[in-house]
Amino acid sequence: MGDQGRAGGALVLCVLLVLALGLLAHGALLMSTEELAVSRAGMHLLQARAAADAGIAALITGEGPPLPDSLPRAWRAPLLVGSVGRARYRVTATRLSRELWLAEADGAEDPGPWLDREARLIWTLDPVARVGAFRAVVEVGTDAPVSGISRVIATDVFHSHPDLDITKCLAWGPVLDSLAAVNGGTLLPLSTISPAPGTQEAQPALGLLDGEELESLASTSVTGRGTPTPSVADGACLGTDPWNWGDPVDDSGPCHDFMPLIADAGSLTVDGGTGQGILVVLGDLTITSGGEFHGVVLVRGSLTLEGGASVVGLARAVGGISVAPDASLVGSGCWALRALAASKPVLAHPRPLGGRGGLGPLRPSPVDEP
Amino acid sequence: MSRVADSPGRPDVASGRAGTSVAEALVALVLGLFLTTLALRVVAQQRAAVAALAQESDALATVRVARQVLGREGRSSDPVRDGWAVSNDSLGIRAFRGMAYVCGAGPSPDEVWVEAEGVRLPQPAKDSVLVLDANGAWTAFALLDAGSAADCSPGGRGQGQRWRLSGLVPSGAALTRYFERGSYHVADAALRYRRGASGRQPLTPETVRTPPSVFLRTPTGVTLLLDVEGSAPPWRVLVFGGAVGPDG
Numbered sequence: 001m002g003d004q005g006r007a008g009g010a011l012v013l014c015v016l017l018v019l020a021l022g023l024l025a026h027g028a029l030l031m032s033t034e035e036l037a038v039s040r041a042g043m044h045l046l047q048a049r050a051a052a053d054a055g056i057a058a059l060i061t062g063e064g065p066p067l068p069d070s071l072p073r074a075w076r077a078p079l080l081v082g083s084v085g086r087a088r089y090r091v092t093a094t095r096l097s098r099e100l101w102l103a104e105a106d107g108a109e110d111p112g113p114w115l116d117r118e119a120r121l122i123w124t125l126d127p128v129a130r131v132g133a134f135r136a137v138v139e140v141g142t143d144a145p146v147s148g149i150s151r152v153i154a155t156d157v158f159h160s161h162p163d164l165d166i167t168k169c170l171a172w173g174p175v176l177d178s179l180a181a182v183n184g185g186t187l188l189p190l191s192t193i194s195p196a197p198g199t200q201e202a203q204p205a206l207g208l209l210d211g212e213e214l215e216s217l218a219s220t221s222v223t224g225r226g227t228p229t230p231s232v233a234d235g236a237c238l239g240t241d242p243w244n245w246g247d248p249v250d251d252s253g254p255c256h257d258f259m260p261l262i263a264d265a266g267s268l269t270v271d272g273g274t275g276q277g278i279l280v281v282l283g284d285l286t287i288t289s290g291g292e293f294h295g296v297v298l299v300r301g302s303l304t305l306e307g308g309a310s311v312v313g314l315a316r317a318v319g320g321i322s323v324a325p326d327a328s329l330v331g332s333g334c335w336a337l338r339a340l341a342a343s344k345p346v347l348a349h350p351r352p353l354g355g356r357g358g359l360g361p362l363r364p365s366p367v368d369e370p
Numbered sequence: 371m372s373r374v375a376d377s378p379g380r381p382d383v384a385s386g387r388a389g390t391s392v393a394e395a396l397v398a399l400v401l402g403l404f405l406t407t408l409a410l411r412v413v414a415q416q417r418a419a420v421a422a423l424a425q426e427s428d429a430l431a432t433v434r435v436a437r438q439v440l441g442r443e444g445r446s447s448d449p450v451r452d453g454w455a456v457s458n459d460s461l462g463i464r465a466f467r468g469m470a471y472v473c474g475a476g477p478s479p480d481e482v483w484v485e486a487e488g489v490r491l492p493q494p495a496k497d498s499v500l501v502l503d504a505n506g507a508w509t510a511f512a513l514l515d516a517g518s519a520a521d522c523s524p525g526g527r528g529q530g531q532r533w534r535l536s537g538l539v540p541s542g543a544a545l546t547r548y549f550e551r552g553s554y555h556v557a558d559a560a561l562r563y564r565r566g567a568s569g570r571q572p573l574t575p576e577t578v579r580t581p582p583s584v585f586l587r588t589p590t591g592v593t594l595l596l597d598v599e600g601s602a603p604p605w606r607v608l609v610f611g612g613a614v615g616p617d618g
Contacts, residue, residue: 010401010402010405013405013406013409014405016409016413017408017409017412017413020412020413020416021412021416023416023420024416024419024420024423027420027423028423031423031426031427034427035427035430038434042434073544074471074473074522094471096502096504096544096545097504097505097542097544098504099504099506100502100504100506100544100545102471102545118445119469121502121506121545123506129504133505207506208506353506358445358446359446359466359469359545359547360442360445360446360466360488361442361445361446361466361467361468361488361489362468362469362487362488363487363488363489
């Protein structure tokens, strides 16, 4: 009888132990199952997010088609579809203004519904908007020295100047008319530089493209002093010559349509000659000895026109401007447009705007949305 | 011996079994004690294991919530642009809650017709608005009023609304974002969120060791060093990855 009682007690204890261990094992299993499910969901979301980010990055690095210039404001266009590992993405772009776009990317596991949506603001240079951003024929830094401003001609900036019989300007007629309407017919001769979005400092910039970036994108690099002259070989314009800056004078010449993006990381003296395009100088720029330049001039230092020199177009000179009595700066929206349009393939790459943050939080797109 | 055995009323068989019973009882007692001790020890350790399991679960939940919530804020904001205020135990931010496409101008110059989408619709009582103009510059306004209006975008992704702002709507307004001012705190054993001047609400279980948990501003971003009970090394929760300027 006593043996049986003790045997029963041990059994109960064993059962209790097994129950306790079972409870512990069940708790651990429950927790690990829950963690596994949460981790799996997190992994799916991260994959979708990475795919959406990759879609935006692909747009910015130019892997996809260019942003459609003809898209009206507030319209949305599908741009890119792709995949990263086991996830896929699609990118659409909504036009917010001439230069601003809203890029949205959906991300999902493949196959699977869209799990994440990311949005970024994209900026891309537009020649018309850039010309429209000029508030004067020449813009200078705050408190920069200015002399000879009476030789800056700001009449008929947005119309073909009588002295400039440029048939190519006719193509820009409607655009120039709209710019003229916005600016009340013409520009001021002189104004101070408006800082680019997100910057506080006056820069010889074109929108988000500052002087250094423009210099790095230049098709032609020069240094020191020189005389630009149209350079022709076998009847064709020789674009490899660094001092061939196109031919703004001879309408029928082979270099008339050659409008390079020229840059000098230091100071530059243009000693006579002619040229056209966009001229970026990170030091001081002096044009002398009857030198002519047509297009856009961007100077971090000071711009000096002397010795019968002339510039036709629009200019920014952070360090100030000096125009000698025998020199001139003639405002021309047409020449600025032509120069910017010629360099658009180099300059108009999409760039993220407004810091590193995205525009979320956004809900994922519905499954059935095209 | 034999006389005792032969005495009447004393069976000789019983005396032999009595010696065996003592040995058996001792063995049974030792075994019983051993089993009882083992059981008590297992029960005690099981309770500790269950507590540790629950603590580990809470720790994981805390880290997960911190990563999810702060990561979302970091992805939609920018320390410099949005004026983050980073101190040891708090992080003040613009907590964005959605964006809205500008459909057109309103009947008065301080009104704008938009289509809003986000994690919630804007609420004038607590939200402010950033308006993006055609040149890419943002201007901040207080949101004075928000009422329903027709949708405008192709496909109607959001909800049409008519907003009244605290100033003139910039010309060429293209996009808006709405946000509330909020701050995240590591205080009173939890990660907490405070909207405006209201109280700090806990977002996580109360497992955070404060003060070892701190917000850190590093050259490469903003990180929350999260020291959680039940988890040995402190966790690093990246709130924002990227260079943060001196005014961030």
